[in-house]
Structure formats: C-alpha cells, structure tokens
Amino acid sequence: MTAASRAALDRAGPWVDRVFRAHATLIYLFLYVPIGLVVLFSFNAGGHTGELRGVSLRWYDYALNDRFAMGALQNSFVVGFWTALIATSLGTLAALALQRVPPRVRAIFDALTYIAIIIPGIVIGIATLIFFVNLFGWVNPWLDYVWTAAGLGAPPVIGKGLHTVVAAHVLFTMAIVMVLVRTRLAGMDRSLTEASFDLFATPLRTFVQVTLPQLRPAIVAGALLAFTFSFDDFVIATFVAGPGQPTLPMYIFSSIRRGITPEINAIASMVLAVTITALVTVGLVYRRQARQAGETAAEPLALGIAEDA
Amino acid sequence: MSERAADVELVDVTKRFGRFVAVERMNVSIARGTFYSLLGPSGCGKTTTLRMIAGFEQPSEGEVLIAGQPVAGVPAYRRNVNTVFQHYALFPHMDVARNVGYGLRQHGVKGEEERRRVDEALALVRLGGLGARRTWELSGGQQQRVALARALVNHPTVLLLDEPLGALDLKLRKEMQLELKALQHQVGITFVYVTHDQEEAITMSDVVVVMRDGRVQQQGSPQELYERPVNRFVAGFLGLSNFLAGRLVEHHPATGGAAVTIGEGMAIHGRVTDPEARPSAGAEVTVAVRPERLWIGRADDAAAERTAGATRVAGRVRQATYLGDQNEYRIETALGELVARRQNSEGGGALPGVGPGDPVLVGWRDEANLVLVA
Structure with a gap:
C-alpha cells in the first residue's frame, strides 16, 4: 500500500469503520436469524409454521409424545454415546502412540489425521457404505457355512444398523480427538513426567497420576465434540444407517418432506440445545485449563466449529 | 575430603548425543554432605552430568556410583536421588501438600504419616500452612520452595538442583542463595548444584567444578578457584582478570615459582598455578592479575x-x-x-x-x- 492511499484510508477511517461494522452485523443476522426463528416458532401456540399465535409449549409436548421422533432421538443418543466412547479411547491411545514414533512417521500420520477431518461427509458415507456392503457380502456366507456345519440352526446375518453408523462416525471423530490430545501432549511440560519419575513413580503410575490428568481437558473436549458431530450428522448416517432405525437428523429430514410442522421446530430447538450445551462445556473445560496453565487454548474449539460448518 | 565417604562418583564418564560429545571422560567424587557446584557456560555439559546422576540419561561410557553402588541401568524412579527442576515442574493438578507428598505416596507413605512429613517439609522451607494452596497461585519464590520441599521430604542421598534460582529476580535470588546454603547445612544432605552464575557458585559451594565443552577445567574450593585458577578460562570465568601475554624465562616445578617477561622485556615473578604443568623455558604464557x-x-x-x-x-x-x-x-x-x-x-x-x-x-x-x- 502506498503512503498516499494509506493516508486516504486514514481520513476515511470512521466511515470505513461504520461500513465494516454494518457489514459484520448483516452477516451475523444472516447466520442467526433463521436459527432464531426456528426456536421462536417452536413456541408457537398455533398450528401453522407461518403465523405466530401466542406462546406455548404445546409442540414440545407433542414432539415428546411422538413415538417415532423419540425413537430417532434415542438412536441419536445411543450412536453419539458409543461414538464418543470409542473415538475418545482409540483417539487418545493413537495420540499417545504417535508421541513415541520417529518424527517423520509422525508427520505422515498427522497428515492422514487432518485428511480424515477434512474429507467431506458424503465421501465418508459412500466409502463406508461400499466397505460395509462388501464386508457383509464376504462375512455372511462364512457365518452361514459355519453355523450350518456346526448344526447351530439359523445363522446370524450381520447387516446395517446403528453399529454401522457408530463405526462411520468413529472414523472421523477419532481424528478430532487425536488432534486435540496431540496438541495437549505437545504442549505438556516434559519435565512434569521427569519430576514424577524422579519422585519414585513407575512409568505406569506416572501415566495415571500425571500424564492422564494433564490430558483430561483434551479428552473431555474430544468426547464432547465427537458426541456433537455424531449427534448432528445427517449425510453419513443416511448412507450407513439400517432400515427402520433413523437417527434424529434423518427423521427430521424425512418429516420435512411431508411438510414443515411446528413439531419439527421444537425438535430442532432441542437438538440445538444439546449441541450448544456440549460446545459450551468444551469451552468451559478449556478455559479452566487455560487459567490453570496460563496459556490460550481456544484453537481446538475453533477447529471443531469450523469442521461442523 | 577423601576420608569421607563419597555419595556420588563419576568414573571416566562420557556422554555422546550422536556425534556431539556432551561430557568427556569426567571424573568426580562428591563427598557426603558437601555443597557441590557444577559451573560453566551453557552447553558445557553440566546439566547432562546432573541428568546422568538423576537417571534421565545413561552415560555412553564410564560409570556413575551413588552411595558406592553402581547405578548403570537403574531407572530414575529407583534412585534415591531427587531433583529440583529449573522451572520447578510442580504438578498443576495437585495442591501444594499433594505435590510435596508425591514421592512419599509412591513409597506407600499415606494418610497421617504423609501429612506429618509434608507439614515438616513445608515448615523447613518456611511455607507452613500453605499446603492447601494451588501451586499456580504462589509466587516464583514460593514455587521454588515447594519444589525444594517436594524433594527434601524424601530424605534423598543426594539433592540435585538444576539452576533453581535462574527464574527469580536478583534480590530474591540473593536471599535464596543464603537460605539454600543454610538449609543444606541444616539437613546435611549432599547438594549437587548446576549453575552458570559464577557468583552463585562462589557464595554457596564447598566445592566447585568448572566445566567447559564437556571437560572439567578445575575442581576445588571457591577460594582455590579464585586465587589459583589453573587456566585462562577459569581465571576469566570466575571474576575479572587482567591478562598479560608473556614468555616464560624459568620455572621451578617444586615451588611453582616462575620468572616471566611481559611487554617490552619487563621481568616479573609469579607462580605457575597449575601444579601439573611443566612448561619449558621460552613457552608463551599468560599472566593473570585480579x-x-x-x-x-x-x-x-x-x-x-x-x-x-x-x-x-x-x-x-x-x-x-x-x-x-x-x-x-x-x-x-x-x-x-x-x-x-x-x-x-x-x-x-x-x-x-x-x-x-x-x-x-x-x-x-x-x-x-x-x-x-x-
């Protein structure tokens, strides 16, 4: 920038500021007004989505008594819970293992981890679907053969279901956990482990008493983010979910095709509440940790939200 | 010094990292109850030496003995040696008392006995009553004391200190110097103290080892080092010196007495400080004058x-x-x-x-x- 143009910009300063501020306001309105409207209309006393007729919890009551909606909600919670549990365990172990390999190997695995995060959901959906179909096509005849040979009666048939959704969700949420735990491990003071050894703690006790507590915020955040992503996911679940076992986003999507009712608004608002609660908890965990360690730890959260979009 | 039992001995210890030689053929014997300092500029191998005693590094060659026992292959957590780390390394997820009692708990000392000994150790470093505090609420000087208490509570054979005062401001550092010295006297434990601060080493130590590029330059009491530095490096590292280039005229090895010409043929008399040195007449020498x-x-x-x-x-x-x-x-x-x-x-x-x-x-x-x- 030349000095002259900078001077011109300086003169225009207050005006430019105002334009930028208005621009930012518009962007945020654009982002959040639709969401706000969904929440607002979920309290609608009337029967139509278009007009607001007084405030009531009528549609929440309706949604909570909707057997299909609640079944889907339960499916989502089950999938989210197992996804969080498995992704957190595997992701944490993988992060700890990566800490011990030579830097070049680590760099390759780091790259693979980031790729797993940025791959579009639709690709993961298609890929896992193809994988499962092939796997089942290979495993089921074998089971059939073994069961028949052993005279055990009707052989079990493995098919798509909530477990396949969990498997597909673990695939990418594990990568998120890995990134969070790796970041924390890298930022961990190595002398803490040494101090523990120095104070007579064996490697196992050191891990339990020092390393694990240090990693706890990252593990908690990873679990919550894994749950949130799993709970919100529509694309992947659509590909790999079994018949008659929709997750909540799948249920909402299929309901919308029959027309938008205020009930959908109520369900969407509840989903939003769950998601926001999880994300705020992650934020609080990290802020507490940052206060303890006197460092800024906002990045992992930013990363999580970026992925969501 | 030789009649007293040695708490720590290094015999021909060499430590290499790849091609880099961090410590070269080091021989040191640290007598029980001494305040022993490893002094040298950064990269001279003093911290590596300390880490070999602690068990964080294994020597490439040679042997380390603690209380007379060779400790090759003995991991850090089985050595009765404790360290005060440069940046304290206090566990942030534990309060002060849990930090101090950490070593005791690993040996099964728990409950009332743990509490009693933790309180004792905290009182020793003048932090009585602060056991319930979080470590990050304490000042740098207080954290320093917690680190000391955490190490001393275990009654180690040797206490290793890795530039423990480096992060404190000058005034606090001076105070802590005197306090550390008094504390060492009181508990009678051998202290091995790593520092690059010559003044710190002189004020606190019974014995100082000056190191450079992984090699021991000289070892002795602060007074010996200051008044009889064996080479130019030691003379320059401890205190200030005027260095005058000269040529040796004669040297009497029995007394150390020497005649040297400096400048434009000015004859002076002095003493060769290194008792091992046998310089020949005409050799180039340096005359140091404080x-x-x-x-x-x-x-x-x-x-x-x-x-x-x-x-x-x-x-x-x-x-x-x-x-x-x-x-x-x-x-x-x-x-x-x-x-x-x-x-x-x-x-x-x-x-x-x-x-x-x-x-x-x-x-x-x-x-x-x-x-x-x-």
Whole structure:
C-alpha cells in the first residue's frame, strides 16, 4: 500500500469503520436469524409454521409424545454415546502412540489425521457404505457355512444398523480427538513426567497420576465434540444407517418432506440445545485449563466449529 | 575430603548425543554432605552430568556410583536421588501438600504419616500452612520452595538442583542463595548444584567444578578457584582478570615459582598455578592479575616506591567508573589496558582528583601474578 492511499484510508477511517461494522452485523443476522426463528416458532401456540399465535409449549409436548421422533432421538443418543466412547479411547491411545514414533512417521500420520477431518461427509458415507456392503457380502456366507456345519440352526446375518453408523462416525471423530490430545501432549511440560519419575513413580503410575490428568481437558473436549458431530450428522448416517432405525437428523429430514410442522421446530430447538450445551462445556473445560496453565487454548474449539460448518 | 565417604562418583564418564560429545571422560567424587557446584557456560555439559546422576540419561561410557553402588541401568524412579527442576515442574493438578507428598505416596507413605512429613517439609522451607494452596497461585519464590520441599521430604542421598534460582529476580535470588546454603547445612544432605552464575557458585559451594565443552577445567574450593585458577578460562570465568601475554624465562616445578617477561622485556615473578604443568623455558604464557590486586596512585606519589609492589607501570586513566562499593579505573599503559578496582572502604575509595586523561602509576606485588600455561 502506498503512503498516499494509506493516508486516504486514514481520513476515511470512521466511515470505513461504520461500513465494516454494518457489514459484520448483516452477516451475523444472516447466520442467526433463521436459527432464531426456528426456536421462536417452536413456541408457537398455533398450528401453522407461518403465523405466530401466542406462546406455548404445546409442540414440545407433542414432539415428546411422538413415538417415532423419540425413537430417532434415542438412536441419536445411543450412536453419539458409543461414538464418543470409542473415538475418545482409540483417539487418545493413537495420540499417545504417535508421541513415541520417529518424527517423520509422525508427520505422515498427522497428515492422514487432518485428511480424515477434512474429507467431506458424503465421501465418508459412500466409502463406508461400499466397505460395509462388501464386508457383509464376504462375512455372511462364512457365518452361514459355519453355523450350518456346526448344526447351530439359523445363522446370524450381520447387516446395517446403528453399529454401522457408530463405526462411520468413529472414523472421523477419532481424528478430532487425536488432534486435540496431540496438541495437549505437545504442549505438556516434559519435565512434569521427569519430576514424577524422579519422585519414585513407575512409568505406569506416572501415566495415571500425571500424564492422564494433564490430558483430561483434551479428552473431555474430544468426547464432547465427537458426541456433537455424531449427534448432528445427517449425510453419513443416511448412507450407513439400517432400515427402520433413523437417527434424529434423518427423521427430521424425512418429516420435512411431508411438510414443515411446528413439531419439527421444537425438535430442532432441542437438538440445538444439546449441541450448544456440549460446545459450551468444551469451552468451559478449556478455559479452566487455560487459567490453570496460563496459556490460550481456544484453537481446538475453533477447529471443531469450523469442521461442523 | 577423601576420608569421607563419597555419595556420588563419576568414573571416566562420557556422554555422546550422536556425534556431539556432551561430557568427556569426567571424573568426580562428591563427598557426603558437601555443597557441590557444577559451573560453566551453557552447553558445557553440566546439566547432562546432573541428568546422568538423576537417571534421565545413561552415560555412553564410564560409570556413575551413588552411595558406592553402581547405578548403570537403574531407572530414575529407583534412585534415591531427587531433583529440583529449573522451572520447578510442580504438578498443576495437585495442591501444594499433594505435590510435596508425591514421592512419599509412591513409597506407600499415606494418610497421617504423609501429612506429618509434608507439614515438616513445608515448615523447613518456611511455607507452613500453605499446603492447601494451588501451586499456580504462589509466587516464583514460593514455587521454588515447594519444589525444594517436594524433594527434601524424601530424605534423598543426594539433592540435585538444576539452576533453581535462574527464574527469580536478583534480590530474591540473593536471599535464596543464603537460605539454600543454610538449609543444606541444616539437613546435611549432599547438594549437587548446576549453575552458570559464577557468583552463585562462589557464595554457596564447598566445592566447585568448572566445566567447559564437556571437560572439567578445575575442581576445588571457591577460594582455590579464585586465587589459583589453573587456566585462562577459569581465571576469566570466575571474576575479572587482567591478562598479560608473556614468555616464560624459568620455572621451578617444586615451588611453582616462575620468572616471566611481559611487554617490552619487563621481568616479573609469579607462580605457575597449575601444579601439573611443566612448561619449558621460552613457552608463551599468560599472566593473570585480579583488578583488586592492582595498586594505583598519582604519577607523582612519593610513597609509590614502598607501597606499589615490585611491578610498576605508568599509565593514563581512560575511564573511571563509580560502582557503589567500588571504583573502577581503566588505565592505558605500555602493557595494554589494565582494569583496577578500589574498594570504597574507609581510607580507600576514589583517588581524589584523578579522572580520565590523568597520568597515574599502577603497581602490584609478585603474589598477584598468576602464571597460566593454558
């Protein structure tokens, strides 16, 4: 920038500021007004989505008594819970293992981890679907053969279901956990482990008493983010979910095709509440940790939200 | 020192990292109950030495003995040695008392007994009653004390300290120096103290080892090191020195006495500080003279003949600096620039009316001449 143009910009300063501020306001309105409207209309006393007729919890009551909606909600919670549990365990172990390999190997695995995060959901959906179909096509005849040979009666048939959704969700949420735990491990003071050894703690006790507590915020955040992503996911679940076992986003999507009712608004608002609660908890965990360690730890959260979009 | 049992011994210890030699053939014997300092510039191998004693590094060659026992292959958590880390390394997820009791708990000391010993240790470092505090709420000096208590509570054979005062401000550092020294006296545990601060090493230690590039340069009491540095590095690292290039005329190995010519054929007498050295006549040597050993007076001082010492040289003041307790003069002479310091004690102090550009006489006694061969 030349000095002259900078001077011109300086003169225009207050005006430019105002334009930028208005621009930012518009962007945020654009982002959040639709969401706000969904929440607002979920309290609608009337029967139509278009007009607001007084405030009531009528549609929440309706949604909570909707057997299909609640079944889907339960499916989502089950999938989210197992996804969080498995992704957190595997992701944490993988992060700890990566800490011990030579830097070049680590760099390759780091790259693979980031790729797993940025791959579009639709690709993961298609890929896992193809994988499962092939796997089942290979495993089921074998089971059939073994069961028949052993005279055990009707052989079990493995098919798509909530477990396949969990498997597909673990695939990418594990990568998120890995990134969070790796970041924390890298930022961990190595002398803490040494101090523990120095104070007579064996490697196992050191891990339990020092390393694990240090990693706890990252593990908690990873679990919550894994749950949130799993709970919100529509694309992947659509590909790999079994018949008659929709997750909540799948249920909402299929309901919308029959027309938008205020009930959908109520369900969407509840989903939003769950998601926001999880994300705020992650934020609080990290802020507490940052206060303890006197460092800024906002990045992992930013990363999580970026992925969501 | 030799009759007392050695708590730590290094026998021909060498440590290599790849091709880099961090410590080379080091031989050290640390007697029980001594305050022992490893002194040297950064990268001289002092911290590596400490880490080998602690068990964080294994020597490439040679042997480390703790309380007479070889410890090759013994992991850090099985050595009765504790460390105060440079940045304290307190566990942030535990309060002060849990930090201090950490080592005790690993040995099964719990409950009432743990509490009693933790309280004792905290009282020892004057932190009584702060057990319930979080470590990050404490000041740097207090964290330092917690780290000390956490190590001392285990009654280790040896306490290792890795530049523990480096992060404190000057005033606190001075206080802690005296306190550490007193504490060591009180508990009677061998302290191995790593520092790059020569003044710290001199004030606190019974024995100092000066290291450079992985090699021991000299080992002895602070007084020995200051008054009889064996080489130019030690003389320059501990305190200030005027270095004069000279040529050896003769040397009597029995007494160490030597005659040297400096400058334009000026003959002086001194002593070769290194008892091992056998320099031949004509060898190039360095003569070190401490600034406080230099006498300075006005060029026309009639008493100079009696008080100035055997070596006298005329010069001109280039710079006079007031240092509070001392006055420093930089004087241009035929031998190069000499630095002289005069204590501002009663009857001493600044030379009245002598400032930059004024002619002065500089002199010193033969005892001040430290003849350095290396």
